[in-house]
Amino acid sequence: MLRMTSNNGQGRVALRLGSVIWVAALFLGISQAGILRPQPAAANEQILSHPAHQLGLLGYDAVAFFADEGAVLGSADHELIYRGLVWRFVHEANKRAFAADPARYLPAYGGFDARKAASGIAAASDPRVYLVLGQRLFLFASPASRYAFLLNAERTIVQADNRWPELLRTLAP
Secondary structure (H helix, E strand, O other), X not given: OEEEOOOOOOOOOOXXXXXXXXXXXXXXXXXXXXXXXXXXXXXXXXXXXXXXXXEEHHHEOOOOOXXXXXXXXXXXXXXXXXXXXXXXXXXXXXXXXXHHOHHHHOOHHHHOEHHHHHOOXXXXXXXXXXXXXXXXXXXXXXXXXXXXXXXXXXXXXXXXXXXXXXXXXXXXX
16 A cells, blocks of 8 residues: 655755754744755654654654554644653554554654665654555655655665664664
């Protein structure tokens, strides 16, 4: 099954985790105007998370991607702790599904940009730019990165799968 988000004509922002600018962009909705580019992620996280609040997947519901709900922010009313991060869900059913089998819903390459992971780089992604391919969730920094990934998805996945273990060792738990 292949499922993608639409860009809806809006730019996307992907910045270095932990930076003040990233937080400002997230909360103020600054669009990508060619000024901000994806940067390598700070080597302090193995799963894409909000730096100040330790929200796994930046607060997006990991189960919703697989349940035809798409990229939706979870609620503080439905959260749990997994691998030291707070995971939020849209409703209790998604929370229970995640608790029963977290590995099924975790994004590939810790949620970092899948195309960049193939190059050995842990670059921050935007959970709104995603692809569910087979039973795996891939996140990207931008629609352009997703498009480049799709040009040769099979080869890119093999490269990223091969590089991820080494890249993971460079990221602190």
